[in-house]
Amino acid sequence: MGNAAELWIKANHRLGESIIWHEASQAVMWVDLLDPAFFMHDPKTGMTKNSPLPLQAPIGSIAATTNPKQLIIAHRNGLSLLHLDTLALEPFCDPEAGRADIIYNDIKTDRFGRLWVGTSHAKEQDPRGALWCVKDRKTFALADAGVAISNGPAFSPDGTTMYFNDSAGRKTFAYDIDAGHMQAANRRVLRSYTESEGMPDGVVVDAAGNLWCAMWAGAAILHVSPKGSLIGKIDIAAWNVTTLCFAGHEIFITTATDTTPPDMRAKFPDTGSLFRLATDATGLPEPLFAI
Secondary structure, rough: OOOOOOOEEOOOOEEEEEEEEOOOOOOOEEEEEOOEEEEEEEEOOOOOEEEEEEOOOOOOOEEEEOOOOOEEEEEEEEEEEOOOOOOOOOEEEEEOOOOOEEEEEEEEEEEEEOEEEEEEOOOOOOOOOEEEOOOOOOEEEEEEEEEEHHHHHHHHEOOOEEEEEEOOOOOOEEEEEEOOOOOEEEEEEEEEEOOOOOOOEEEEOOOOOOEEEEEEEEOEEEEOOOOOEEEEEEEOEEEEEEEEEEEEOOEEEEEEEEOHHHHHHHHOOOOOOEEEOOOOOOEEOOEEEOO
């Protein structure tokens, strides 16, 4: 495995995020949170479609569903279905029920088919963010609370451990979860990060159970064992590394220009672009949320 990713798509995303491999479309999809737009890249043609979204910034993230023509998307007013053919939005649910100064951020489906939804303080200062488990439009439960910036989550191969990033606190938490309950139990710190490493942002788990964590203000992805020990570091030529996804043995990576200091923008001129990494690790297919 190399120790650096290669530039894949030159871009200038203010906050490129939530990249997924969409198996049904055989395409890579992602969003820009601050210039709300949906992107779809066809690897066969090399073409990328950029579709602005009529949503107030910041938006959150996307996840694939059991309907190949619909994604679920998080945004300021909760969760909606995004119809891929028309880009029409259909309200789905709002676990936060309009709580003031709260924004939705990362969403991921666990290996039991539930959607886990992280929220953050709008100003990313106070620990008012929460973690929700969503089963369907009317069934959701509060799983944890008390973070300023929520990121992740990701799930062990057997589905019984969930990883969740408290970005402002520079910690990755691990929880016990199971199919019979919507709670996250036994929270513990899996790994703490130094200021020089950056802040943990998006995270995925490979088939061996290891974590791959994007580091905001860290210009890297950290490869971490299920016990929290560092396996390796992959350099990314971008200051703010936001998230990543697997497609077989390839990793696709988003980055962001937002808040990048001038000196780091000069050092990393490709900040805001997308990168990819060929690896010996094997990715796991992301589960689909049933709708």
